[in-house]
Amino acid sequence: MLKVDKVTKYYGDFCAVDNLSFEVKEGEIFGLLGVNGAGKTTTFRMIMGLLEPSSGNVTLNGKKIDYDVTDEIGFLTEERSLLTKLTVKEQALFYGALKGMSDEAILKKLDELLERFEVSEYKDKKIKELSKGNQQKIQFIMAIINDPKLLILDEPFSGLDPFNVELFKNEIISMSKRGSMIIFSSHRMEHVELFCKKIAIMLRGKPVLSGYLSDIKREYRKKNIIVKGDIKKKELESIKGVYEVIEKPEEFEVKINSLSDAENVFKEVSKHKNILKFSVEEPSLNEIFVAKVGEEYEK
Amino acid sequence: MFLTKISLQRKIKTKWFLAANILLALIIVCGINIDTIITTFGGDFNKQRDVYIVDKTNVSFESLKTGINESSKALNTSTHKSSFKIQESDKSEKELKKLVDEDNALVLIADFNENKELSVKVISKDYLSTVDSQLITNTINQTKTSIALATSGISSEKLEQIYKSAEIEYEYTKDDVKAGEEGTEMIMQTVFPVVILPFFMLTLFLVQMIGAEVNDEKTTRGMEIIISNVSPKTHFFSKVLAGNLFVLIQGTLLFLFSIIGLVVRNLIGGNSIVGGVGSEVTSTIKDILNSNIGADLVYIIPLTLILMLITFIAYSLLAGILASMTTNIEDFQQLQTPIVIISLVGYYLAMLANVFGGSIFIKVVGFIPFISAILAPSLLVLGEFGIIEMLIAIVIAFITVLLLIKYGLKIYKVGILNYSSKDLWKKMFKALKD
Numbered sequence: 001m002l003k004v005d006k007v008t009k010y011y012g013d014f015c016a017v018d019n020l021s022f023e024v025k026e027g028e029i030f031g032l033l034g035v036n037g038a039g040k041t042t043t044f045r046m047i048m049g050l051l052e053p054s055s056g057n058v059t060l061n062g063k064k065i066d067y068d069v070t071d072e073i074g075f076l077t078e079e080r081s082l083l084t085k086l087t088v089k090e091q092a093l094f095y096g097a098l099k100g101m102s103d104e105a106i107l108k109k110l111d112e113l114l115e116r117f118e119v120s121e122y123k124d125k126k127i128k129e130l131s132k133g134n135q136q137k138i139q140f141i142m143a144i145i146n147d148p149k150l151l152i153l154d155e156p157f158s159g160l161d162p163f164n165v166e167l168f169k170n171e172i173i174s175m176s177k178r179g180s181m182i183i184f185s186s187h188r189m190e191h192v193e194l195f196c197k198k199i200a201i202m203l204r205g206k207p208v209l210s211g212y213l214s215d216i217k218r219e220y221r222k223k224n225i226i227v228k229g230d231i232k233k234k235e236l237e238s239i240k241g242v243y244e245v246i247e248k249p250e251e252f253e254v255k256i257n258s259l260s261d262a263e264n265v266f267k268e269v270s271k272h273k274n275i276l277k278f279s280v281e282e283p284s285l286n287e288i289f290v291a292k293v294g295e296e297y298e299k
Numbered sequence: 300m301f302l303t304k305i306s307l308q309r310k311i312k313t314k315w316f317l318a319a320n321i322l323l324a325l326i327i328v329c330g331i332n333i334d335t336i337i338t339t340f341g342g343d344f345n346k347q348r349d350v351y352i353v354d355k356t357n358v359s360f361e362s363l364k365t366g367i368n369e370s371s372k373a374l375n376t377s378t379h380k381s382s383f384k385i386q387e388s389d390k391s392e393k394e395l396k397k398l399v400d401e402d403n404a405l406v407l408i409a410d411f412n413e414n415k416e417l418s419v420k421v422i423s424k425d426y427l428s429t430v431d432s433q434l435i436t437n438t439i440n441q442t443k444t445s446i447a448l449a450t451s452g453i454s455s456e457k458l459e460q461i462y463k464s465a466e467i468e469y470e471y472t473k474d475d476v477k478a479g480e481e482g483t484e485m486i487m488q489t490v491f492p493v494v495i496l497p498f499f500m501l502t503l504f505l506v507q508m509i510g511a512e513v514n515d516e517k518t519t520r521g522m523e524i525i526i527s528n529v530s531p532k533t534h535f536f537s538k539v540l541a542g543n544l545f546v547l548i549q550g551t552l553l554f555l556f557s558i559i560g561l562v563v564r565n566l567i568g569g570n571s572i573v574g575g576v577g578s579e580v581t582s583t584i585k586d587i588l589n590s591n592i593g594a595d596l597v598y599i600i601p602l603t604l605i606l607m608l609i610t611f612i613a614y615s616l617l618a619g620i621l622a623s624m625t626t627n628i629e630d631f632q633q634l635q636t637p638i639v640i641i642s643l644v645g646y647y648l649a650m651l652a653n654v655f656g657g658s659i660f661i662k663v664v665g666f667i668p669f670i671s672a673i674l675a676p677s678l679l680v681l682g683e684f685g686i687i688e689m690l691i692a693i694v695i696a697f698i699t700v701l702l703l704i705k706y707g708l709k710i711y712k713v714g715i716l717n718y719s720s721k722d723l724w725k726k727m728f729k730a731l732k733d
Contacts, residue, residue, distance in 0.1 A: 048527040050716060070528050081520040086309070097301045098528035142524075 001025050002047070002150055002181050007056035009042050009205075016042040018205040019056070024150075024198070029172065029182040031196035031213075033189070033289060039205040040185045041078065044152050047183070048075055060150060071100045074148030078155040078185075080135055084128035088114070088138055091127060092145060099146035106145065113141045117167060132159040140168060144175065151175060151182045157191055169194060189286035199285070201292055209292050217282040222291070224283055225254040225265055229275035239268045251277065302529060306541030310508055311548065320549075324556045331560030335567055347384040349404040351395055359409040359417060360387050362445050366438030374430065392422075399424050407435070409442075415450075417443040495649055495673050497553050498607055499642055501546040505611060506618040506638050509542040510631045513622035513715070522715050531712040535619055542615040543608075595680075602689045603676040609696040610672035614638065616703040617669075623714030624727060630720070645670035649677035656681065666692050668699035706731055 002024040009017040017039040024030040034040050045051040047058050049065045060069055075081075082091055089110065096106030114120040117137045122130055127138060136159045144151065153172070157165050172195055176182055186192055192199060193213070200210035209216060227236065228251040236245045236254050241261025246253040254265060262280050269275055283291075310316060329336060350367065354360040364385045371381040383405070388395065398404045399422055406422040419439045421427075427435065448458055516522045525534060617638065625631040644664075652661055652674065662683060665674040675692040678684035684692075713730035717723070 045523075045716075048523070050523060050527055067528070067530060073527070075524060075527055077520050077523050079520040081522075081524045083515065083519055083521045085515065094305050095524060097305070098525060 001061060002183070003057070003059045003062075004043070004047065005057045005059070007043070007046060007053045007058060009039075009046060009051060010054045016205050017046070017053075017202075020200070020202070020205075020207050021056075022198070022200050022207075022210055024181045024183060026149075026179045026181055027176055028197055029176050029184055029195045031192040031199040032183060032185045032202065033192060033199055034185075034202035035293060037204075038202040040202060041154065042205075043202075044075070044154055044183070044185070047150075047152060048073065071146065072149040074143040074146060074151040076139055076143040076151075076153045076156055078158065080139055082127045082135060082139055082142070084135075085126060087124050087126050088119075088130075089123050091138070091142060095142045096145050101146060109145050109147075110141070113145065116171070117141060133161060133164055136160055137164065137167075140171075144171070147180075149180055151180050153182065153184045155186055156184070157186060157188060165191070189284065189289055193285045201289060203293055209288070213285065216288065217285075220283055220288050220291075221258045222283055222287075223256055223259055223262065224281045224287075225256060225262060226277055226279045226281060227252045227254055227265075227269055227275070228277035229269070229272060231269060231272045231275070235268070235272075236265075240264050300537075302525075302534065302537035303541045303544070306512060306538060307544055309512070310541070310545050320552055323553065324559070327553070327556040328560040328563055331557065332564050332567065335564070347382060349398070349402055350383045350385045351388040351390070351398065351404060351406045352385060353388050353390075353392075353395070353406070353408040355408065355410040356417065356446070358446055358449070359419075359442055362442040363407060363409065363438055366441050367434065370434045370438060374434070396422060405435075407439075417446055495646060495677075497550060498673060499646055501550055502611070502614050502642050503639065504549060505542050505546045505615050506635055508545055509538050509615050509618040510622040510635060511628065513538060513619055514625055514628050514631045517623070517625075517715055517718075518627055526715060531715060532708060534715075535708060535711050538619050539612065539615045542618070543611050546611055598686060599676065599679055602679065602686070602693065606675060606689070606693050606696060607672045609693060609700060610669060613668055613696060613700050613703060616700065616707055620703065620707040620710050620714070623711045624717075624723060626718055626720050641669050642673070645673035649673045652677045652683065653681055656683065662688075666695055668696045671696055709733065 004020060004022050007017055007020045008015065020039070020043060022030065032040050032043060042051065046053050047065065049058075049067070049070065058065055060072070063069060065073075083094070086094065089107070092106055092110040093103060096109070097103075101109075110123070111120070114123055117140070119134055119137055119141075122134060122138070127135060130138065136156075140156060143153070151172075156168055156172075160168065169191075172182060172184075176195070182195075184192065184196060196213055198210075198212050199216065200207050202208065231252070233245050233247055233252060236242060236252055239254075241256050241258070241264050242254055243257055244255040246255070256262060256265060259280070266278060269278055352360050352363055354363075364387075367383055367385060368381045371383055374382075388406075390398075392406075392408065395404075395406045399406055403424050405427075406420075408420040408422070410418055410420075412418040417439070421435060448461065453461070516525060529537075618635075621634045621638075622631050625634060648661055648664055648670065652658075655661055661674070662678065665671055665678045665684060665688070667674075671692040675684055675689055679686075679689050709730045710727050713726060717726060
């Protein structure tokens with residue numbers, strides 16, 4: 001289990017991470033969210049042992065993370081951390097050796113992963129000759145070449161098309177099923193919702209929301225109602241408890257302050273004919289993120 | 300060790316390393332055999348100039364011929380061959396002038412003037428070169444003296460005595476200056492540029508290699524992956540080790556290319572009037588062996604090599620530290636300039652060391668790390684430095700390496716993960732204090 005316990009990091013007088021705590025168990029995927037400068041990269045660097053926390057502890061299976069355990073960790077940085085003058089094979093031999101792997105094991109694993117990610121033909125090509133998307137695939141392959149127990153992914157879908165996002169998603173889920181702990185950061189909330197059971201939202205170094213995604217959504221009072229039928233936007237807006245109506249193709253998304261307002265909305269909507277759909281739904285993570293971050297910004 | 304191996308492979312297992320060394324090998328081998336290459340393509344530089352002597356005195360020809368030939372051979376140190384083909388002629392002045400115009404020949408018409416003294420008319424197509432003019436003038440004057448002595452009734456024994464060289468014995472009062480080592484200045488002028496230039500070149504290679512690699516790993520953020528797996532200390536030392544192994548390999552290759560060049564020279568018998576690097580080397584080695592400095596090389600070479608090796612390490616540490624502070628390759632190229640200037644200062648002072656013999660300033664600079672690797676051995680060869688001074692220079696360079704490791708490592712640890720040039724020096728000074 002990865003345990004980040006009351007971790008704080010100061011750069012001079014500036015507090016980059018303030019009293020952050022979370023746990024990631026085997027097989028869990030944890031989403032660390034936040035706007036730029038929220039402290040995500042500093043947190044990743046502290047987990048990787050690149051930075052020493054000003055206070056608090058980071059432990060992996062009860063042990064402080066040092067060079068004895070880094071062989072069990074995979075790290076994908078937000079920027080391309082590839083030595084672009086090397087070929088894919090040379091890069092794999094380099095990073096694999098850093099993880100204590102033998103050349104034979106590296107090349108065997110590399111062939112397997114290159115095939116899975118459909119980039120076998122680039123094995124002897126220089127990384128700088130590859131497209132942005134293929135470089136991202138190679139970077140991902142380098143991060144998982146050692147079959148890490150803990151995998152840290154900082155914006156892993158950057159530069160990928162939907163087809164390749166699917167490839168990555170499948171691999172991440174597969175690794176999670178094999179028991180790997182995965183920490184994940186992304187600006188794309190739909191990606192986080194796809195994988196993560198647990199999340200933490202950070203703002204200016206502070207965790208403003210953390211816990212299981214299902215609990216967060218349930219506890220988030222505001223809900224959405226999808227309405228489809230012969231009804232006008234103004235009529236929906238006039239219902240008590242409705243604070244916003246978004247017109248979508250062939251349906252409306254009605255935003256209410258709490259679940260108790262759903263009854264009012266239902267009563268008013270049912271007065272109209274041809275109502276084809278009325279569905280109360282949890283808000284998206286994006287809505288929660290925007291709302292929470294917005295609230296905190298105003299403080 | 301694998302980091303060192305990978306660093307070294309990244310530099311050596313490249314097409315450019317191979318190409319650069321093929322080019323270097325060609326340049327060195329060709330440079331050593333440049334005279335043979337020039338003569339192979341032909342030209343009139345190897346042709347002896349015809350000299351026609353019309354001896355109306357009947358006693359001057361042999362003296363003039365011997366004088367011109369011997370002086371010319373003495374000037375051509377590499378070949379000891381005369382530049383002139385001398386023959387006596389009884390042709391008319393008109394005919395000879397035709398030869399002068401057509402073949403660029405030289406005509407000397409020797410006769411006695413009204414005072415029965417030797418008078419020579421020299422006919423040439425164009426102005427004589429300074430060397431040729433001096434040579435002809437001296438030979439004529441010597442011939443004039445010889446004839447005057449011979450006709451004055453002096454016996455042949457007496458004449459021989461007169462011409463015999465005077466005995467000259469040199470004695471020097473300074474302790475470390477020995478008679479017979481007067482050739483040292485010549486050695487400084489010829490040997491040191493050859494020895495120092497590869498050191499200077501290898502220093503640049505070393506600084507560029509380490510700087511570019513650290514900078515590349517840093518700017519690509521590959522450094523984060525590397526440093527999350529090995530400590531900055533391990534990374535730093537692996538770069539220093541790889542850099543120094545690289546210069547040792549490159550230095551050995553340069554030495555091998557020179558040996559190949561000399562072997563080729565020996566095989567093809569390159570020995571012509573033009574001379575070349577090869578002939579310079581051959582004659583310089585002879586000069587070294589003939590001078591007493593040959594015996595001193597027993598300690599000069601090991602001490603120089605030790606100092607150079609320590610200085611290479613110091614340069615590589617400095618390059619690594621500076622590269623860790625930069626955020627892009629342009630910044631590193633700018634930081635590299637002072638390093639090059641330091642080396643250049645050492646190079647020029649080493650060249651000036653024999654001109655300003657006894658200069659306290661140069662002696663003091665000879666102890667300064669980085670510069671000392673070039674300057675201290677030069678001063679040692681010149682006798683300005685003794686073994687003690689050389690050992691002090693080595694100790695100072697070694698202490699510099701230790702200080703660079705102690706304080707430089709602190710900067711390196713912070714620098715390699717710093718991507719902003721904002722408050723850079725503040726961050727580095729803070730790192731030094733921590």
